Amino acid sequence: MAEEKLNFQAEVSKLLNIVIHSLYSNKEIFLRELISNASDACDKLRYIALTQPDILEKNTEFRIILEPDKTSRILSVSDNGIGMNRDDLIDNLGTIAKSGTEAFLNQLTGEAKKDMGLIGQFGIGFYSAFMVSEKVEVITRKAGEDHGWRWISDGNGEFTIDKEDIPIERGTKILLHLRKDNDEFLDGYRLRTIVKSYSDHITLPVMLIEDDKNEQINSASALWTRPKSEITDEQYKEFYHHIAHAVDEPWSILHYKAEGAIEYTSLLFIPNQKPFDIFHPDRKQHIKFYVKRVFITDDCSELLPSYLRFIRGIVDSQDLPLNVSREMLQHNQMLAKIRTGLIKRVLSELKKKSEDDENNYQIFWKNFGAVLKEGIYEDFERRNEILELSRFVTTASDEPISLNTYLSRMKDGQEAIYTISGDEIESIKKSPQLEGFVAKGIEVLLLTDPIDEFWPGAISSYQEKQFRSVTYCATDLSKIKSNENVDEVKVSEGDMTSLINIFKLILTDHVKDVRSSNRLIDSPVCLVAEDGDVGLHLERILRQHTQTADKKRALRILEINPSHPLIRRLADSATSDDAINKLTDSAWLLFDQARIIEGEVLSDPMSFANRLSKILEKIS
Ligand code: ADP
Numbered sequence: 001m002a003e004e005k006l007n008f009q010a011e012v013s014k015l016l017n018i019v020i021h022s023l024y025s026n027k028e029i030f031l032r033e034l035i036s037n038a039s040d041a042c043d044k045l046r047y048i049a050l051t052q053p054d055i056l057e058k059n060t061e062f063r064i065i066l067e068p069d070k071t072s073r074i075l076s077v078s079d080n081g082i083g084m085n086r087d088d089l090i091d092n093l094g095t096i097a098k099s100g101t102e103a104f105l106n107q108l109t110g111e112a113k114k115d116m117g118l119i120g121q122f123g124i125g126f127y128s129a130f131m132v133s134e135k136v137e138v139i140t141r142k143a144g145e146d147h148g149w150r151w152i153s154d155g156n157g158e159f160t161i162d163k164e165d166i167p168i169e170r171g172t173k174i175l176l177h178l179r180k181d182n183d184e185f186l187d188g189y190r191l192r193t194i195v196k197s198y199s200d201h202i203t204l205p206v207m208l209i210e211d212d213k214n215e216q217i218n219s220a221s222a223l224w225t226r227p228k229s230e231i232t233d234e235q236y237k238e239f240y241h242h243i244a245h246a247v248d249e250p251w252s253i254l255h256y257k258a259e260g261a262i263e264y265t266s267l268l269f270i271p272n273q274k275p276f277d278i279f280h281p282d283r284k285q286h287i288k289f290y291v292k293r294v295f296i297t298d299d300c301s302e303l304l305p306s307y308l309r310f311i312r313g314i315v316d317s318q319d320l321p322l323n324v325s326r327e328m329l330q331h332n333q334m335l336a337k338i339r340t341g342l343i344k345r346v347l348s349e350l351k352k353k354s355e356d357d358e359n360n361y362q363i364f365w366k367n368f369g370a371v372l373k374e375g376i377y378e379d380f381e382r383r384n385e386i387l388e389l390s391r392f393v394t395t396a397s398d399e400p401i402s403l404n405t406y407l408s409r410m411k412d413g414q415e416a417i418y419t420i421s422g423d424e425i426e427s428i429k430k431s432p433q434l435e436g437f438v439a440k441g442i443e444v445l446l447l448t449d450p451i452d453e454f455w456p457g458a459i460s461s462y463q464e465k466q467f468r469s470v471t472y473c474a475t476d477l478s479k480i481k482s483n484e485n486v487d488e489v490k491v492s493e494g495d496m497t498s499l500i501n502i503f504k505l506i507l508t509d510h511v512k513d514v515r516s517s518n519r520l521i522d523s524p525v526c527l528v529a530e531d532g533d534v535g536l537h538l539e540r541i542l543r544q545h546t547q548t549a550d551k552k553r554a555l556r557i558l559e560i561n562p563s564h565p566l567i568r569r570l571a572d573s574a575t576s577d578d579a580i581n582k583l584t585d586s587a588w589l590l591f592d593q594a595r596i597i598e599g600e601v602l603s604d605p606m607s608f609a610n611r612l613s614k615i616l617e618k619i620s
Contacts, residue, residue: 003162008153009095012127014105016155018115019130027182030128031066031191032198034077034174036242037126038064039202041081041172043295045143048082050294050323055143059170064202066195066217067209068186075185078173083142089151089161093126093138100277125245130155132185135177141168192217201239203293222293224267224314228255240269243288244312248272251364254313254349262337268313268346274367278310285309289329290316297326302335307375307386308346310368315342347382350389354402365391365400370449377455387462392445393425395438403462411442412481416468419456421447421537422599432526432597433470436519440482444470453538470519471536473528473557477518496562498574505580506587507558517559524564527556527594536598558591585611 008016042062049056059080067076084092091097098104108115129136134154141148141164148168153159176185184190188210195206201223205216223231223239240250250269257265268287283306288298293316303315319334329335350372354361375386391400396409406417418437422428425446437444447456456467468475496516503514512530520526529535533554534542543553560567573582592608602608 003160005158005160006090006094007158011096011101011105012094013157015096015124016127016130018108019124019127020155022115022131027131028185028194029198030131030176031077031185031194032242033125033128035064035195035199035202035206038077038079038081038172039204041079041083042204043081045082046294047296048143051325057143057170063205063207065207065209066191068188068191070183070186073178073183073186075176075178075191076173077176078169078171080169080171081143083145083171084138084140084149085142085145085147086149086161086163088142089138089140089149093151094159098277100280104276127155129174129176132178132182133176134179137175137177138172139164139168139175140172141170143170197234198238199242201235201242222290222316224255224265224316225293231255239267240312243314244269244271244286246271246273246275246312251367252349252353254345256345258338258341262334262341263318264315264338264341265318266313266315266338266342266345268311268342270311270346270349270364271367272363275310278368278371283309286312288314290314291320291322291324292316292318294322296324297329300326300329300335302329302332303339304342305339305375305379307372307378308343310371311346343379343382347385347389351385354389362391362400369400370451373449373455374451377451377458383459384462387459392447394443394445395429395434396441396443406443406445407463407465409443410465411440413479414442415479416466416475417462418442418444418468418470418475419447419452420444420470421452421456421535423537424448431471432523432594433519433528435521435523436477436517437470439521440477440480442477442480450541453535453541457535469529469535471528472531473515473559474531475519496560496567496571498579499567499571499583500560502574502579502583503558503560503587506584507591510555511558511591512555513557515557515559516562520559520561520564522564523561523597524566525558525560525590525594527598528559529554530557540599558594560590585614589615 007013042064045055046062062080065076065078067078068074069076136153136155138151139148140151148164150162150164151159152162178185188208191208195208195217199206200218202218203220203222205220206218208215208217223235236253236255237249240246240253249272251272252270254266254268254270257263284299285301285304285306286298286309287300287303289296289300289303304311315338317334317338320332350361350364353364369391372386373390376383376390379386387403391402392406393400394406403417410417420428420431420434422431425448428434428446428448434444447453456469460466500514500516504511507514517526517528527536533556536556539554562568562571570583570586573579576582588607589611592602595602
């Protein structure tokens with residue numbers, strides 16, 4: 001077959017362009033990335049060989065070799081792992097399969113330093129080779145196949161693929177034709193230092209071949225099997241960077257060995273930064289699963305629930321058989337027990353951290369609170385534990401507070417934990433439904449995460465206090481006492497009966513009811529939902545997603561503020577003979593205004609505009 005010339009996927013070209021032209025100071029990380037890939041390639045083949053031992057063709061000792069050649073100025077990195085065939089090369093080294101790539105690339109600013117920071121978080125893996133190389137060659141043969149392939153590129157838009165004529169070893173050899181000024185990566189001492197600091201924990205031997213001497217330069221013992229006391233913070237950090245493809249410091253490290261009925265070791269990390277794809281719909285968790293130090297899979301959804309998907313790390317089981325298949329891992333009793341153990345550890349670590357240092361806990365909460373809260377809805381058994389760990393911004397506190405703090409600040413006579421939900425804190429703070437609460441000093445939780453629409457309805461209470469949305473009707477504020485230093489709101493109610501009846505007539509079929517309210521202070525009207533109906537904000541979300549037809553909307557209750565001057569004036573004219581005629585425009589304008597405040601799109605904006613003009617005409 002003749003040499004094929006192919007183009008990189010546009011996203012890859014964009015990324016490579018940044019990588020090649022960046023003046024990144026930490027260039028040596030390319031070696032960590034290539035060694036990491038080589039180690040993964042060996043892990044993959046070792047796993048396959050558990051059930052197909054012949055595939056190893058007597059080449060059974062997995063290792064990674066670094067070979068600098070000062071004459072040709074080439075550094076090679078080779079492994080005897082799974083290797084790649086033509087299709088693999090095109091798929092793996094020509095495209096980026098990662099979810100969220102496009103969104104990520106759109107964030108790049110063109111400012112080299114900032115962009116490299118972001119790229120570090122995203123993880124460029126193999127492509128980092130171009131930071132130090134003017135040309136990269138990949139010579140590879142896939143396990144179980146006869147022919148090898150050679151992939152070549154200078155990183156500028158294209159690569160070539162050619163079939164190898166001569167037999168080559170199984171696995172992958174990457175030849176880096178180093179750029180000028182990168183001779184440091186041909187120096188054995190420098191390579192040793194890099195491997196020691198970034199890749200010491202790689203479980204395979206990393207060999208350095210220099211001047212015909214062949215020497216192992218990492219310790220090649222699985223980090224998690226060593227006692228905690230022998231592991232430095234630096235080593236934990238590097239291991240975290242390796243398995244999580246991360247660049248931050250871990251926020252928390254949980255390393256422990258479970259002994260007894262089931263035996264396993266786990267080394268888990270809670271990141272300090274939010275991964276860019278944490279809200280990807282697949283909600284996949286990120287734990288690498290090993291059996292007796294042999295890597296089995298990094299795709300085992302049984303190990304942790306989705307609401308802990310921010311955790312990175314490994315779990316190594318002593319009990320499962322080595323030849324465990326991925327199918328066997330589903331509905332496995334042993335894994336279910338490990339899962340229970342892991343959840344318990346993570347939640348109790350979070351509890352401890354929150355008790356030790358609330359400020360530090362807030363860092364975690366801002367990154368992952370919205371994810372952890374999914375557990376309130378999904379994990380019935382641990383609901384209370386997660387509620388206790390949850391933090392909320394409220395009408396009285398911009399810093400998120402715990403529910404226990406909320407309870408301690410409840411007013412005499414207050415029976416419920418009040419909530420309001422919406423898209424943005426700043427806009428929900430202005431909701432008319434909150435006015436009475438704020439005036440009386442009653443704190444309300446401001447909920448803005450998507451999951452917040454679901455859990456308050458699904459759980460009845462916390463510490464025997466029910467969650468109640470202030471946008472529902474059954475809230476009687478008169479029973480709750482104000483702060484001593486806050487003036488009791490004086491509601492001088494005129495007779496609202498006639499006005500209410502007339503509004504009901506005018507708005508028949510458009511509202512469920514019209515009522516006088518004690519939750520309004522400055523606004524003349526607001527909409528609330530009847531208990532049992534879908535909430536105002538949830539309905540808006542559902543509408544955005546499913547474009548629910550207008551007629552399917554739940555009818556709302558229009559509440560009017562009996563102490564508002566406008567409402568009182570309207571009430572005065574409600575007893576006259578042609579009250580209906582006189583009040584029609586006002587009723588509709590007030591109703592439409594309440595709908596606009598709720599973020600609704602008016603079904604008849606033209607009538608709204610006409611009525612408004614009519615009234616403006618009268619006053620001008
Ligand atoms: P990542 O490792 O994050 O998937 P990379 O860009 O580093 O991203 O690598 C892309 C893919 O190329 C890998 O997922 C793997 O399938 C393949 N690959 C890279 N290096 C090797 C190697 N040494 N042996 C076999 N496959 C490899």
